[in-house]
Amino acid sequence: MTAPTDGPALTGTFDAVLFDLDGVLVDSEALAADVWVRTLAEHGLPLPLNDFAHLAVGQTFPNVLVRLSELHGWTPTDAFLPTLETRFNAAFDTLDAIEGARATLEALRRVGVPFAVGSNSER
Template sequence: MSGHDFEAVLFDLDGVLVDSEALANTVWTQALAEHGLMLDREALLARAVGGTHEALFAWLRAEHGWERPGHFVSLLDERLAAAFQDTPAIEGAADTLRALSAAGLPFAVASNSQRGRLHLKLAAAGLAGLVGQHAYDPAHVGGRGKPLPDLYLHAAAALGVSPTRCLVVEDSVTGLRAGVAAGATVWGLLAGGHAHPDGAGALLGAGAARVLGTHAELREALGLSVPA
């Protein structure tokens, strides 16, 4: 399917539109260290990218025998909220959204982020007004986050488009599998400022039709021009 054949574009958030992964990883690493678990930043990032907090807690329990204290989630929420006030947009992301709007091509965001953090990051990055109401999180689908397809199926339905006519843009194997399972065409986009634990080879191996490195490349592949 070429860039001109899609009827909607569905974006992941973290690492695709906003550069939040390094911020979150710093908070997690410091909070875990304060509660008795020292983890390598890269190892934690590799497990965290694309997943939910509950999936990460399950991994910490299974692999490290670490159980979260009762106050840990509230502490984490407070620190993440403070950190995400400084979330930057990934270079070119706003231009991509403006170009899609100008071309009349609908788009939505489907993220494993908790709803409050999702909207906080969009606002901090200056993208909330461009995305509007079409920002979806696991609470919209009964908590069934990626790698299940529900989020992307929900986003496509909200736009009134068949998922098979959608392009999903992802930076993680977890998210990519969700898009593939939804029946969409999935492109990898490795434009974030952090080192990507899931590189181009991993994304292609999981079913990505292609992998791009910048939003400029994404717009070119879609045949979009940034409005003056």
């Protein structure tokens, strides 16, 4: 592999690179937690942001819902998940890449190293 002339210097040999999403390519955890907390409060479960973040980090949506039920006896209304999804889509439209992420992906593409995202995040 030849290092590109601009962007991050890539050395060594890679068959491919697998990236996590949150905290590596984008920083969406705080944004997601804020959407969750605001929507939960509107649906009968006010929680401090820190409490929610503690139970949700690294979890899937279904696991977060199970934990909310176990810890708080809360069950989502029929409107909860559609509202949450709409708000996530709107919030993530403005999500910026972490500094250097775009240049790294572009450098990998230039030298022909395939890459993908492996994440617990929703699509």
